[in-house]
Amino acid sequence: MRLKCPLCGERDRREFHYYGAEDYLHRPEVDAEPAAWDNYLHLRDNPAGMTRDLWYHEAGCAQWLLVTRNTVTHEISAVELVAERAK
Amino acid sequence: MPELIAKSALEGFSAQHLAGATLAEAEVGPITSVAVYPDGAKALAKGLKSIGLTFPAPNAFIEKKGTRIVWNGRDQAFLTGVVPPTLEGAAVSDQTDGWAVLALGGPGAVDVLARLVPLDLRLSAFPVGRVVRAPVNHMNAVILRTGDYAFEVMVFRSMARTAWHEFEAAMQALAARAAMKS
Numbered sequence: 490m491r492l493k494c495p496l497c498g499e500r501d502r503r504e505f506h507y508y509g510a511e512d513y514l515h516r517p518e519v520d521a522e523p524a525a526w527d528n529y530l531h532l533r534d535n536p537a538g539m540t541r542d543l544w545y546h547e548a549g550c551a552q553w554l555l556v557t558r559n560t561v562t563h564e565i566s567a568v569e570l571v572a573e574r575a576k
Numbered sequence: 577m578p579e580l581i582a583k584s585a586l587e588g589f590s591a592q593h594l595a596g597a598t599l600a601e602a603e604v605g606p607i608t609s610v611a612v613y614p615d616g617a618k619a620l621a622k623g624l625k626s627i628g629l630t631f632p633a634p635n636a637f638i639e640k641k642g643t644r645i646v647w648n649g650r651d652q653a654f655l656t657g658v659v660p661p662t663l664e665g666a667a668v669s670d671q672t673d674g675w676a677v678l679a680l681g682g683p684g685a686v687d688v689l690a691r692l693v694p695l696d697l698r699l700s701a702f703p704v705g706r707v708v709r710a711p712v713n714h715m716n717a718v719i720l721r722t723g724d725y726a727f728e729v730m731v732f733r734s735m736a737r738t739a740w741h742e743f744e745a746a747m748q749a750l751a752a753r754a755a756m757k758s
Contacts, residue, residue, distance in 0.1 A: 548716055
Protein backbone atom coordinates (compact mmCIF):
# COMPACT_ATOMS: atom_id res chain seq x y z
CA MET A 490 0.00 0.00 0.00
CA ARG A 491 1.23 3.45 -0.91
CA LEU A 492 -0.11 6.86 -0.02
CA LYS A 493 0.62 9.91 -2.10
CA CYS A 494 1.48 12.51 0.52
CA PRO A 495 0.66 15.97 -0.87
CA LEU A 496 4.08 17.19 0.32
CA CYS A 497 6.42 14.21 0.09
CA GLY A 498 4.95 12.32 -2.86
CA GLU A 499 4.28 8.60 -3.07
CA ARG A 500 5.43 6.80 0.07
CA ASP A 501 5.34 3.33 1.54
CA ARG A 502 2.71 2.43 4.16
CA ARG A 503 5.46 1.85 6.76
CA GLU A 504 6.02 5.61 6.95
CA PHE A 505 2.48 6.29 8.18
CA HIS A 506 0.62 5.84 11.42
CA TYR A 507 -3.11 5.14 11.26
CA TYR A 508 -5.21 7.12 13.70
CA GLY A 509 -8.89 6.55 12.97
CA ALA A 510 -11.99 7.79 11.23
CA GLU A 511 -12.46 11.30 9.86
CA ASP A 512 -14.97 11.80 12.73
CA TYR A 513 -12.05 12.97 14.89
CA LEU A 514 -11.94 16.16 12.83
CA HIS A 515 -15.52 17.00 13.81
CA ARG A 516 -15.32 17.56 17.54
CA PRO A 517 -18.67 18.70 19.00
CA GLU A 518 -18.98 22.01 20.83
CA VAL A 519 -18.31 21.81 24.57
CA ASP A 520 -21.99 22.25 25.40
CA ALA A 521 -23.27 19.86 22.71
CA GLU A 522 -25.87 17.20 23.49
CA PRO A 523 -24.53 14.00 25.09
CA ALA A 524 -25.71 12.18 21.98
CA ALA A 525 -23.29 14.22 19.87
CA TRP A 526 -20.43 13.38 22.19
CA ASP A 527 -21.46 9.72 22.27
CA ASN A 528 -21.34 9.73 18.48
CA TYR A 529 -17.98 11.49 18.40
CA LEU A 530 -16.33 9.25 20.96
CA HIS A 531 -17.84 5.84 20.38
CA LEU A 532 -19.92 5.36 17.26
CA ARG A 533 -18.17 4.49 14.04
CA ASP A 534 -19.35 3.21 10.70
CA ASN A 535 -17.71 0.12 9.31
CA PRO A 536 -18.24 0.64 5.61
CA ALA A 537 -17.58 -1.84 2.83
CA GLY A 538 -16.60 0.78 0.30
CA MET A 539 -15.49 4.40 0.54
CA THR A 540 -14.14 5.54 3.86
CA ARG A 541 -12.22 8.58 5.06
CA ASP A 542 -9.65 8.34 7.81
CA LEU A 543 -6.71 10.09 9.39
CA TRP A 544 -3.10 9.07 8.91
CA TYR A 545 0.02 10.63 10.30
CA HIS A 546 3.13 10.82 8.13
CA GLU A 547 5.47 10.08 10.98
CA ALA A 548 8.56 9.08 8.99
CA GLY A 549 8.10 11.90 6.49
CA CYS A 550 6.78 15.43 6.78
CA ALA A 551 4.97 14.88 10.11
CA GLN A 552 1.65 16.07 8.73
CA TRP A 553 -1.83 14.74 9.42
CA LEU A 554 -3.46 13.43 6.27
CA LEU A 555 -7.08 12.83 5.40
CA VAL A 556 -7.19 9.74 3.22
CA THR A 557 -10.18 8.74 1.10
CA ARG A 558 -9.99 5.07 0.27
CA ASN A 559 -12.10 2.07 -0.65
CA THR A 560 -12.03 -0.83 1.80
CA VAL A 561 -13.26 -3.26 -0.86
CA THR A 562 -11.00 -2.44 -3.80
CA HIS A 563 -8.17 -0.84 -1.75
CA GLU A 564 -8.24 2.09 -4.16
CA ILE A 565 -6.96 5.33 -2.67
CA SER A 566 -8.78 8.21 -4.30
CA ALA A 567 -7.55 11.24 -2.35
CA VAL A 568 -4.95 12.27 0.20
CA GLU A 569 -5.31 15.78 1.63
CA LEU A 570 -3.43 17.76 4.25
CA VAL A 571 -5.59 18.31 7.31
CA ALA A 572 -3.77 21.61 7.92
CA GLU A 573 -4.55 22.95 4.45
CA ARG A 574 -8.15 21.88 4.78
CA ALA A 575 -8.73 24.00 7.88
CA LYS A 576 -7.64 27.18 6.08
CA MET B 577 32.12 27.47 35.35
CA PRO B 578 34.78 25.26 33.80
CA GLU B 579 35.58 25.70 30.16
CA LEU B 580 33.52 23.20 28.15
CA ILE B 581 34.93 21.55 25.07
CA ALA B 582 32.57 21.61 22.11
CA LYS B 583 32.53 18.28 20.31
CA SER B 584 30.82 17.35 17.09
CA ALA B 585 28.31 14.51 17.17
CA LEU B 586 30.74 12.09 15.53
CA GLU B 587 33.98 13.28 17.09
CA GLY B 588 36.67 10.64 16.61
CA PHE B 589 34.94 8.81 13.78
CA SER B 590 37.30 8.83 10.83
CA ALA B 591 36.09 8.71 7.24
CA GLN B 592 35.33 5.25 5.85
CA HIS B 593 36.02 4.27 2.25
CA LEU B 594 34.28 1.07 1.16
CA ALA B 595 32.29 -0.23 -1.81
CA GLY B 596 32.92 2.91 -3.86
CA ALA B 597 31.44 5.08 -1.17
CA THR B 598 32.85 7.43 1.42
CA LEU B 599 31.22 8.05 4.77
CA ALA B 600 32.29 11.04 6.86
CA GLU B 601 30.88 13.59 9.20
CA ALA B 602 29.87 16.79 7.42
CA GLU B 603 30.54 20.27 8.74
CA VAL B 604 27.56 22.43 7.88
CA GLY B 605 27.97 25.19 10.44
CA PRO B 606 25.04 26.61 12.38
CA ILE B 607 21.65 24.97 11.86
CA THR B 608 18.62 27.20 12.41
CA SER B 609 15.02 26.10 12.21
CA VAL B 610 12.75 28.57 10.43
CA ALA B 611 9.05 27.82 10.97
CA VAL B 612 6.82 30.24 9.06
CA TYR B 613 3.93 31.81 10.98
CA PRO B 614 0.52 31.80 9.31
CA ASP B 615 0.63 34.86 7.00
CA GLY B 616 4.32 35.33 7.81
CA ALA B 617 5.66 34.32 4.39
CA LYS B 618 5.96 37.88 3.04
CA ALA B 619 7.88 39.22 6.01
CA LEU B 620 10.15 36.17 6.00
CA ALA B 621 10.88 36.53 2.29
CA LYS B 622 12.22 40.03 2.97
CA GLY B 623 14.63 38.75 5.61
CA LEU B 624 15.79 35.84 3.46
CA LYS B 625 16.39 38.19 0.53
CA SER B 626 19.05 39.95 2.58
CA ILE B 627 21.15 36.78 2.41
CA GLY B 628 20.23 36.03 -1.18
CA LEU B 629 17.79 33.20 -0.45
CA THR B 630 14.11 32.47 -0.94
CA PHE B 631 11.94 30.02 0.95
CA PRO B 632 12.32 26.64 -0.79
CA ALA B 633 9.56 24.63 -2.42
CA PRO B 634 8.68 21.27 -0.80
CA ASN B 635 11.47 18.68 -1.21
CA ALA B 636 14.00 21.25 -2.39
CA PHE B 637 16.91 23.21 -0.99
CA ILE B 638 18.59 26.37 -2.21
CA GLU B 639 22.29 27.05 -1.84
CA LYS B 640 24.18 30.34 -2.08
CA LYS B 641 27.87 30.53 -1.20
CA GLY B 642 27.85 27.80 1.42
CA THR B 643 24.57 28.97 2.94
CA ARG B 644 21.62 26.71 2.48
CA ILE B 645 17.95 26.78 3.17
CA VAL B 646 16.58 23.25 3.31
CA TRP B 647 12.86 22.46 3.18
CA ASN B 648 11.99 20.04 5.96
CA GLY B 649 8.25 20.23 6.45
CA ARG B 650 5.14 22.26 5.75
CA ASP B 651 6.13 25.93 6.12
CA GLN B 652 9.34 24.85 7.77
CA ALA B 653 13.00 24.87 6.75
CA PHE B 654 16.53 24.66 8.09
CA LEU B 655 18.93 27.47 7.43
CA THR B 656 22.48 26.11 7.54
CA GLY B 657 25.97 27.51 7.24
CA VAL B 658 25.16 30.98 8.48
CA VAL B 659 24.29 32.80 11.67
CA PRO B 660 20.82 33.97 10.66
CA PRO B 661 20.04 37.64 10.21
CA THR B 662 16.94 39.02 11.93
CA LEU B 663 14.03 37.17 10.38
CA GLU B 664 10.45 38.35 10.75
CA GLY B 665 7.39 36.23 10.04
CA ALA B 666 8.78 32.98 11.41
CA ALA B 667 9.73 31.22 14.60
CA VAL B 668 13.52 31.01 14.49
CA SER B 669 15.41 28.63 16.76
CA ASP B 670 18.97 27.39 16.93
CA GLN B 671 19.17 23.62 16.30
CA THR B 672 22.92 23.31 15.70
CA ASP B 673 23.57 20.93 18.58
CA GLY B 674 20.44 18.88 17.91
CA TRP B 675 21.52 17.34 14.63
CA ALA B 676 24.29 15.22 13.24
CA VAL B 677 25.13 15.46 9.55
CA LEU B 678 26.72 12.59 7.66
CA ALA B 679 28.24 13.00 4.21
CA LEU B 680 27.92 10.02 1.92
CA GLY B 681 29.73 10.34 -1.38
CA GLY B 682 31.16 8.43 -4.29
CA PRO B 683 29.65 6.34 -7.08
CA GLY B 684 28.58 3.65 -4.58
CA ALA B 685 26.69 6.05 -2.30
CA VAL B 686 23.38 5.56 -4.05
CA ASP B 687 23.62 1.77 -3.57
CA VAL B 688 24.37 2.22 0.12
CA LEU B 689 21.29 4.39 0.52
CA ALA B 690 19.21 1.89 -1.46
CA ARG B 691 19.81 -0.63 1.31
CA LEU B 692 18.44 1.64 3.99
CA VAL B 693 15.97 4.10 2.48
CA PRO B 694 12.76 2.84 0.81
CA LEU B 695 12.83 5.55 -1.87
CA ASP B 696 14.27 5.89 -5.34
CA LEU B 697 17.30 8.11 -4.76
CA ARG B 698 18.95 7.56 -8.13
CA LEU B 699 20.01 10.74 -9.91
CA SER B 700 17.15 10.46 -12.42
CA ALA B 701 14.53 10.47 -9.67
CA PHE B 702 16.36 12.56 -7.08
CA PRO B 703 18.47 15.26 -8.77
CA VAL B 704 20.87 17.73 -7.16
CA GLY B 705 19.00 20.33 -5.12
CA ARG B 706 16.35 17.95 -3.89
CA VAL B 707 15.78 16.92 -0.29
CA VAL B 708 13.51 14.32 1.30
CA ARG B 709 12.39 13.54 4.78
CA ALA B 710 12.55 9.79 4.83
CA PRO B 711 13.36 6.89 7.14
CA VAL B 712 16.89 5.46 7.24
CA ASN B 713 15.82 2.05 8.46
CA HIS B 714 13.61 3.30 11.30
CA MET B 715 15.43 6.56 11.90
CA ASN B 716 13.83 9.79 10.78
CA ALA B 717 16.24 11.61 8.54
CA VAL B 718 16.56 14.53 6.16
CA ILE B 719 18.44 13.48 3.02
CA LEU B 720 19.92 16.05 0.62
CA ARG B 721 21.27 15.47 -2.87
CA THR B 722 24.24 17.86 -2.84
CA GLY B 723 26.02 16.55 -5.93
CA ASP B 724 25.80 13.90 -8.65
CA TYR B 725 27.67 11.56 -6.30
CA ALA B 726 27.14 13.29 -2.98
CA PHE B 727 24.48 13.14 -0.31
CA GLU B 728 24.12 14.63 3.14
CA VAL B 729 22.03 12.85 5.72
CA MET B 730 20.78 14.74 8.77
CA VAL B 731 19.67 12.72 11.79
CA PHE B 732 18.88 13.57 15.39
CA ARG B 733 22.15 13.96 17.22
CA SER B 734 21.19 11.22 19.70
CA MET B 735 21.13 8.79 16.76
CA ALA B 736 24.42 9.84 15.17
CA ARG B 737 26.32 6.67 16.07
CA THR B 738 23.44 4.41 15.11
CA ALA B 739 23.22 6.13 11.73
CA TRP B 740 26.97 5.79 11.26
CA HIS B 741 26.79 2.10 12.16
CA GLU B 742 23.91 1.50 9.73
CA PHE B 743 25.74 3.12 6.84
CA GLU B 744 29.00 1.40 7.67
CA ALA B 745 27.28 -2.01 7.83
CA ALA B 746 25.57 -1.39 4.48
CA MET B 747 28.94 -0.43 2.95
CA GLN B 748 30.59 -3.56 4.35
CA ALA B 749 27.80 -5.74 2.96
CA LEU B 750 28.16 -4.17 -0.47
CA ALA B 751 31.93 -4.57 -0.40
CA ALA B 752 31.61 -8.24 0.62
CA ARG B 753 29.17 -8.89 -2.18
CA ALA B 754 31.46 -7.21 -4.72
CA ALA B 755 34.39 -9.32 -3.48
CA MET B 756 32.41 -12.53 -4.04
CA LYS B 757 31.63 -11.57 -7.63
CA SER B 758 35.25 -10.97 -8.61
